[in-house]
Amino acid sequence: MVPQIHRLSDGRAFVLRPIGPDDKARLSDSHARLSEESVRRRFLAAKPALSRADLRYLTEVDGVDHIAIVAVAADDPDRLVAVARCIRLAQRPEVAEWAIVVGDELQGLGLGGRLARTLAEEAAQVGIRSFTATLFGENQPIQGLMRSFLGELHGGWTGDGVVELAGELGVDRLAA
Amino acid sequence: MSYRVTVRRAATVARFSAVTLEAALDAVEAAARDAARSERRAPVDLRVRAYAPGDQVVARVEVHGGGVRAGVDVHGDGSMTAHTGRVRRAPIEKRPDETALAALRRAVGGTEG
Numbered sequence: 001m002v003p004q005i006h007r008l009s010d011g012r013a014f015v016l017r018p019i020g021p022d023d024k025a026r027l028s029d030s031h032a033r034l035s036e037e038s039v040r041r042r043f044l045a046a047k048p049a050l051s052r053a054d055l056r057y058l059t060e061v062d063g064v065d066h067i068a069i070v071a072v073a074a075d076d077p078d079r080l081v082a083v084a085r086c087i088r089l090a091q092r093p094e095v096a097e098w099a100i101v102v103g104d105e106l107q108g109l110g111l112g113g114r115l116a117r118t119l120a121e122e123a124a125q126v127g128i129r130s131f132t133a134t135l136f137g138e139n140q141p142i143q144g145l146m147r148s149f150l151g152e153l154h155g156g157w158t159g160d161g162v163v164e165l166a167g168e169l170g171v172d173r174l175a176a
Numbered sequence: 177m178s179y180r181v182t183v184r185r186a187a188t189v190a191r192f193s194a195v196t197l198e199a200a201l202d203a204v205e206a207a208a209r210d211a212a213r214s215e216r217r218a219p220v221d222l223r224v225r226a227y228a229p230g231d232q233v234v235a236r237v238e239v240h241g242g243g244v245r246a247g248v249d250v251h252g253d254g255s256m257t258a259h260t261g262r263v264r265r266a267p268i269e270k271r272p273d274e275t276a277l278a279a280l281r282r283a284v285g286g287t288e289g
Contacts (some may be wrong), residue, residue, distance in 0.1 A: 020187070021186055022185035023189070027229070042224075043222055043223035043224050044223055045223035045224070047222070047223050051218075051220075051221075052218075053217060053218035053219065054220050054222065056186075056217070056220075057217070057220040057227060059226070060186045060187065062233065062236060064262075064263060065233070078248075091230075093264075109223065113197070125264045127263050134224055134225075146240060161189050
């Protein structure tokens, strides 16, 4: 993937690029800046810090079974502000588990949508046909974001307020 | 005919050329065994999902050339799985008492190393 620039309506610019092994410290810092609520929505539980094993797993990805795209501030490349990732399911290789986290101060400004769409394009190129996500049913912003690039979502409640949703990576929608 | 062997381990990608399929498979085996010996992973707990060492891929070693496209994944517990293809990989089922490396050789037409 060639790095891309995404500019918000207020002029702030971000570089979208694949995550890499060198991003461990940036990812750890980014996680530390998240509010408790954003962490809870991403991991469905408290997760005060990412362990070394977590950071290794989350940054040393192969781009085929595990794809992750980050957004970093264009004027401060060490400031990682958002990550979208998908991990292919071993038993259903055309399906990948999807997740996204956007820094609190940038939520609702369109960066997550652009990141999600970019990830979907990368995933489609390696044969992934649908995304599935596990999230709180109350997390309407993420469900809205998923619908924006996946269209209709399927799935249901799994318990404890958690839903598992899936949607197809429509080529037409990605091209739109 | 030449074959290319690609070894992906964390941040590094190394490539080798081999004149014969046997030599390429020998290189695959050496790289995979080295990764299995030296690369282990701790469990990852992302709360919403946990990944045991065996769920994590620490190295992927692939051979490509002469109509062959196959390889092995080395997992975080030292185990290996063999596959054909690259983007759309198909697992190579191991026969009883067969290693993943032997299954790879069988599937691509090499002889036992």
